[in-house]
Amino acid sequence: MLSDLERKEIEEELRNYPLPRAGCLDALKVVQRHRGWVPDEQIADVAEVLGMTADELDGIATFYPFIFRRPVGRHIVAICDGFACWIMGYQKLFEALVERLGVSWGGTTADGRFTLLPISCMGHCDRAPAMMVDEDVYGNLTTEQIGQILEQYK
């Protein structure tokens, strides 16, 4: 079931669009903001609010990499694997993150703190290699900085 707050926030988002289904991505983001991810039950609930079938909505939810249909960690570490970052040392950065977190692509640390994901060229090529932790961007990265950066996210 959707919480009253989720329902209210979804209704607010839908005001930006002439038809309810156009707000489907915003509605999914409301659920994700509250729960960290979007479970099956809430796909069905949101679909009902929007006048769509659950399958139709799931077809959209699963299309987008940053709508999570599985539980993720409290923080998302997304490494840019664009070709500018690749030239500038992405591989070393990736390996250092895998070693530190003990997980690879799509994995979540045992303490539920971090999930590691790739992100397509994130548009910080002049500061390559780059990564995002949640909404924060870090550029000109060296492997030595990783520990200090991740420490800020509890």
Add this chain to the structure above:
Amino acid sequence: MSGFLENMREKPLTGTMRKDGEPVGIKEYEENGGYRALRKALDSMTPQEVQDMVKAANLRGRGGAGFSTGLKWSFVPMGSKAAHPKFLISNSDEMEPGDFKDRILMERNPHQLIEGMIISSYAIEADMAYIFLRWGYQKSGRIMAAALREAHDAGWLGRNIGGSGFNLDIRLHTSAGRYICGEETALLNALEGKRPIPRAKPPFPQAHGLWGKPTVVNNVETLCNVPHIVMNGPEWFKALSLCGDGGTKIYTVSGRVREPGFWELPMGTTIRDLLEGPAQGMQTGYTARAVIPGGGSTEFVLPELFDTPMDFDSMEKKAKSRLGTGTMVVLDDKTCPIGLVHNLERFFARESCGWCTPCRDGLPWLVRILASIEEGGGRPEDMDVLKDHTWLLKMRHPYCAHAPGAMEPLQSALTFFKEDFDRHIAEQRCPYKGGQG
């Protein structure tokens, strides 16, 4: 060189950006002459006159294709018989590998984009406008949202703008990843709340776009140029350029150069002037082997063609590549070209929407072959499979331009770096060690 290029020319798009990197607020923007072009258009020009002016200025779309902006607008049905509501969309889904120019424009001068969108909406008599923003640009989103509120409070958005009778609202839509959303018809499906796969063209969006209504989708940099054209006229705009295309261009250089960055320079600045000028040449110990001049879906250009002007026609005719987004990444001599192409094709395979078979199945096949060559398992006949794919996935074979774009770096690599491919296959290893400099 750098000083000349940096200081001698007018920089309408970036000249008033703050040195501290913070966004220009509405007060500062208006003090710099902002919203005067909108005032001028609303008070003294008809929508048709705005269209004609932009057409005369020869502004070509900055999202990569280079289509005339005025001509694109001219296909929108106008007047009392036209279907409404009409829509204008800023394509802010910047996801071309190597490209970050639109992010700079949104983060540092948000009102310039808003003013460009309002004038462009007026020119096509649009009722509603959207900014379609990529997920990764969270900071751009916060800055644009704040600027939209400022513009609304100042009366530049909403009903009866500046007493003109023209009404417009701009809404911000933030996506959730996926390169294909930047394809204009996939973008329309995304905004309608459908699975964002491209649509067949025709019908073209100008006549049947968002919810079947007349719609124009323009790139951020394109829209940002519009206020300056309206304010200063088409002749001024054309004089900014070194070639027939009007205006300046935001160029960027990344890779192992001394000063990677972005610069607004006359359209038609050469590759060499960019590399050796503001980018200050290669880092010590590295030599430029080629550039990808305009985003991941453009062909490599070798050093003997570095004197080519970075404009739409020269890059096609002389350099046999494309200007694309004008955002260059340098391949240096310590980086494996096969590894680089493998990285690019992996991106295109991952970002395929999966709608049509050649793209959905062809791109992953290429990735597996490139991976195998890079890892030392390549066979001589792999070269034929790679080459065949550049034909199988060329323009008009798949449903949209995604896979054909993916073939551009590959087909040029097969020619320019053939020795590297052969050596990987003959020696069953990557001669560049880890595949990376």
